[in-house]
Amino acid sequence: MTDNNEKDKRFSKLLSTVEKGKVLPDKQFLAQLREKSVEEFESYSTESKDHSQAETVSIWRIIMKSRITKIATAAIIIIAVMIGINQFGGPINMSSAAFAEVVQQVRNARTVTFTTEVQMGQQIMRIENTRKEPGLKRALMPGGLVFISDLARKKSISINHSEKQYTEMDLENAQIQDFFEDMRTLPDRANEVLAKKEMDGRIVQGFRVIEHGIDAICWIDVQAGDLIRIEGQFPNAPNTRIVATDFKFDVELDDALFSLIPPDGYAPKEPPKIDRSEVNCQDLINLLRWWATNVEGGAFPPSLEPAEFAKVGSEMKKDGKVSQFGGTKDEKMQQMMKLTRGIQFAMMMKPKNDWHYTGKGVELGDVNTAICWYRPQDSETYRVIYGDLTVKDVAPEDLPE
Amino acid sequence: MDKDTEREIAKGLQEGDRSAWLQLYEAYAESVWQNIARFMGYGCPAVADVVQETFLAAARSAKNFDPRRGSLWIWLWGIGRRQIALYYRKQDPKIILIRVKKWWASLDGEKIDWINAREDTPPEVLEAHELAVLVRFALIKLPDEYQTLLLAKYVDGQSVNKIAEDLDCSPVAVTSKLARARKTFRRAFSRLIQSTPDSKEVSLR
Numbered sequence: 137m138t139d140n141n142e143k144d145k146r147f148s149k150l151l152s153t154v155e156k157g158k159v160l161p162d163k164q165f166l167a168q169l170r171e172k173s174v175e176e177f178e179s180y181s182t183e184s185k186d187h188s189q190a191e192t193v194s195i196w197r198i199i200m201k202s203r204i205t206k207i208a209t210a211a212i213i214i215i216a217v218m219i220g221i222n223q224f225g226g227p228i229n230m231s232s233a234a235f236a237e238v239v240q241q242v243r244n245a246r247t248v249t250f251t252t253e254v255q256m257g258q259q260i261m262r263i264e265n266t267r268k269e270p271g272l273k274r275a276l277m278p279g280g281l282v283f284i285s286d287l288a289r290k291k292s293i294s295i296n297h298s299e300k301q302y303t304e305m306d307l308e309n310a311q312i313q314d315f316f317e318d319m320r321t322l323p324d325r326a327n328e329v330l331a332k333k334e335m336d337g338r339i340v341q342g343f344r345v346i347e348h349g350i351d352a353i354c355w356i357d358v359q360a361g362d363l364i365r366i367e368g369q370f371p372n373a374p375n376t377r378i379v380a381t382d383f384k385f386d387v388e389l390d391d392a393l394f395s396l397i398p399p400d401g402y403a404p405k406e407p408p409k410i411d412r413s414e415v416n417c418q419d420l421i422n423l424l425r426w427w428a429t430n431v432e433g434g435a436f437p438p439s440l441e442p443a444e445f446a447k448v449g450s451e452m453k454k455d456g457k458v459s460q461f462g463g464t465k466d467e468k469m470q471q472m473m474k475l476t477r478g479i480q481f482a483m484m485m486k487p488k489n490d491w492h493y494t495g496k497g498v499e500l501g502d503v504n505t506a507i508c509w510y511r512p513q514d515s516e517t518y519r520v521i522y523g524d525l526t527v528k529d530v531a532p533e534d535l536p537e
Numbered sequence: 538m539d540k541d542t543e544r545e546i547a548k549g550l551q552e553g554d555r556s557a558w559l560q561l562y563e564a565y566a567e568s569v570w571q572n573i574a575r576f577m578g579y580g581c582p583a584v585a586d587v588v589q590e591t592f593l594a595a596a597r598s599a600k601n602f603d604p605r606r607g608s609l610w611i612w613l614w615g616i617g618r619r620q621i622a623l624y625y626r627k628q629d630p631k632i633i634l635i636r637v638k639k640w641w642a643s644l645d646g647e648k649i650d651w652i653n654a655r656e657d658t659p660p661e662v663l664e665a666h667e668l669a670v671l672v673r674f675a676l677i678k679l680p681d682e683y684q685t686l687l688l689a690k691y692v693d694g695q696s697v698n699k700i701a702e703d704l705d706c707s708p709v710a711v712t713s714k715l716a717r718a719r720k721t722f723r724r725a726f727s728r729l730i731q732s733t734p735d736s737k738e739v740s741l742r
Contacts, residue, residue: 150654150663151672153669166566236681346601
């Protein structure tokens with residue numbers, strides 16, 4: 137046996153220690169997982185391409201663990217871009233060798249600090265982020281608002297230093313999804329390697345990754361192996377962009393930074409109420425009515441396709457053609473959340489619902505014109521919404537042409 | 538899996554074809570389970586959870602599978618690795634590492650030669666649970682490709698030609714990459730046992 141063969145044999149014995157205690161896979165478990173995974177695959181594959189693009193776009197902090205609420209987050213971003221509200225009281229999330237190493241670093245970091253700038257239309261919000269495993273997160277937002285969460289304890293607190301108020305929230309059955317967590321799941325290989333360029337005195341190379349609908353470019357100092365900047369864009373929210381910089385990994389962070397105890401003398405404030413009931417046709421009607429009465433022109437939106445809706449909405453907003461919400465910050469947010477449910481309803485339509493929207497140019501009150509129709513699950517008839525926002529169930533042969 | 542089948546499954550996944558998913562699952566479910574168990578320990582109760590998270594995450598992103606970024610296995614195992622990393626990130630491995638490092642420090646012999654395969658590792662050391670933990674921790678630190686190569690060659694006993702065929706590259710390239718993978722593994726292992734308990738090298742992160 138040659139020396140190399142001998143070495144190979146020794147190396148093999150060393151590595152094969154990972155086989156210690158080897159048992160065969162649990163067949164029953166794998167059979168159950170087969171069914172569960174195929175269900176998941178079909179659920180995600182039957183959505184239209186545009187719908188799936190929105191899945192990991194995240195803005196609202198509290199996202200239930202379901203596909204439907206992931207769509208909800210995309211819906212929020214669309215409405216938010218259009219309305220121009222940024223009073224979420226929390227962070228807006230987005231969700232080759234050098235690249236692979238950086239990905240590993242991001243994936244394995246036990247602590248990290250970084251800055252994000254979220255641009256929604258003309259507005260930019262800067263957030264200072266601090267993370268510590270397991271599951272401790274802190275975000276410092278404009279106006280001295282601090283949001284802290286402890287995923288292990290499923291608790292969070294937002295502290296408003298300027299108003300000396302705090303809000304405690306229960307994260308049971310919820311998860312906090314954000315930009316950095318999205319970055320943790322990046323694949324080891326980029327879709328595209330971009331040309332090198334100078335950035336803040338360093339030569340960096342761009343690695344473009346398109347994953348779950350987020351189009352991200354990671355700028356890396358290849359020589360030093362440092363992650364310098366990440367730029368993310370959302371196809372379904374064209375005017376929204378996120379830039380993350382100033383990454384520091386595995387720095388010492390005091391647990392006190394993540395304390396969920398409110399400061400002395402601060403007053404408690406109720407958390408915003410989130411309607412978690414299933415979205416329905418009435419939510420869509422509310423959105424259509426709001427558009428027709430608050431967006432200049434008095435007609436229904438030209439499209440409910442998410443990207444188009446967001447684009448038209450933000451242009452209208454930019455041109456001053458959208459009425460402002462009235463009321464307090466909380467009331468404005470409640471209104472926005474309500475509208476979100478309408479676009480969410482449209483986004484949840486699947487091919488089998490045979491969804492149609494024909495509201496472009498139709499004015500509110502037009503009793504004779506159908507503006508949209510779809511087939512509810514397990515129904516033999518279609519549900520039709522008319523220009524006066526009345527609803528009728530009609531047989532397929534009676535649908536508008 | 539031959540190239541035609543791979544192409545067919547990839548196309549099916551992109552089109553949302555249920556049978557393509559099932560074909561992929563049947564082909565790789567046991568391998569994914571086995572590899573995850575290798576990295577977490579066969580007795581670890583969280584193996585099933587990580588296997589499940591891997592397949593559910595894969596199912597959700599299957600239609601975006603891009604063959605230009607590697608084979609189906611590379612893609613699937615990349616997801617598996619990420620799920621393992623997410624699992625470990627939520628643990629605090631310092632206590633385990635302190636224990637296994639003490640064990641390693643207590644051993645007599647030319648330990649560096651064992652890692653460099655210049656000398657036989659004593660059978661009682663090879664049998665020790667602690668060594669398996671150290672090897673796992675070192676393997677986890679390697680890039681995907683190196684992990685795949687080392688496991689295929691030294692644990693599964695595959696030939697260089699077979700690996701080359703699976704990875705769609707030449708045997709010469711595989712030999713060369715294996716040399717780099719071994720070197721990287723040894724470096725990772727050495728850093729692991731030399732680092733102090735509180736330093737970042739020690740923590741699995």
